[in-house]
Amino acid sequence: MQQQVLVDMDGVLADVYQQFINKEFELTGEYLDIKSMHGILESEAFPHFESIVRSEGFFRTVPQIPDSIEGLKYLNDKYKVLIVSSATEFPTSLKEKVDWLGEFYPFISWRQIILCGQKDSIKGDIMIDDHPKNLNFFDGKKIIFTQPHNVFHNEPEWQRIDGWKQIIDIL
Template sequence: MKIYIDMDDVLCDYSSKIKEHKQKNPDNPFPQSLPGFFRSLAPMDGALAAVEQLRKNTNVEVYILTAPSTKNPLSYSEKRLWVEDKFGYEMTHNLIICSHKGLLKGDILIDDHASGRGQEIFEGKLFHFGTIECPDWETVLGKLSSELSSNSN
C-alpha cells in the first residue's frame, strides 16, 4: 500500500505558526515568506510516532507529499530539512514536493484539504485530516489499520 502524507497541518502545525506571526507582525500578510518559517514548524500531536509506526510496516510505502509555498522559494529546502530533522536522512528519499497531488499514483492521501492541489482527482482514497472522520492521528491509524486488513484478505 502506498500512502502519501501532507506536511502542513497534517505532520506540522502550519496554521498556529501563521496565526502567531500575524499577531506579532500584522503588516506582513505572508508570514510563510519569511526565511526559517517552514523549518521551525512544530510537529502535530501524534504525527511523528504515527509516521514511524507506518514506516515499520512492511506492507506500506510511506511518502511525504507537500506543496511548495510560492511565497517562499526557501520552502523547498526548509521542508526537506524539516523531514530530515524529524525522521532522519533516509526519509528525505520519500519526500515529494509537488503542486498537483492528483498526478501521483497511490492508495491513500492524508491531507487537510480535499481540493485545491489536485486532491479531488487523486486516484486512491483521501483521508481528510482534521475533519470529523479523521480528526487526529489516532483515528487515522485506526482507519489505516482497517484498510490494511481489508487489502490483505
C-alpha cells in the first residue's frame, strides 16, 4: 500500500514570509529583515499581521517556495499526497488556496486538498510542516520545513529540511 504524505501549504509550498515582507513594505515603505524574525511567530514578527492575513488576495498571490512545484510533483508520482492546511481561521483563504493550488500545482486534484481548523485528526505516514504544533501530535515520520519561526525547535524525532531538493533526496 502506498504511503500517505501530508504536505502543509503555508511555509512549505507557499512563501508566506516573503508575502508578508512584501505587504509590510507596501503599507509602510519599510523592508523587514527575515533574519530578525528567527524564533518569532509570524503574528509577532509582522506589525500588520492581522490586517494583511485577512486581506483579500493575500493567499491567492503568495509566491511559491523555490523548487516546490517539481518537488510536489515528484512526491505526487511516488506517494499518496494530501495537501493539508489549517485554513478555516481565515475564511477568505479557502477559495484563494484552492485556486492557488490549481494554478501552480494542477496535478493535485481537489480530492487531495484538506482545509481544516486543526491538523490533529488528519492521519498519514509522513508529515511535512513548518509548525512544531502540527508535528507534535503526529504519529508518523515528522519532517520540519525550516522557516524563521522554527529555527530553534529541534526535536530528536523530527528530520529538518531546508528546501524541496532535500525532500526529494530523502523521500
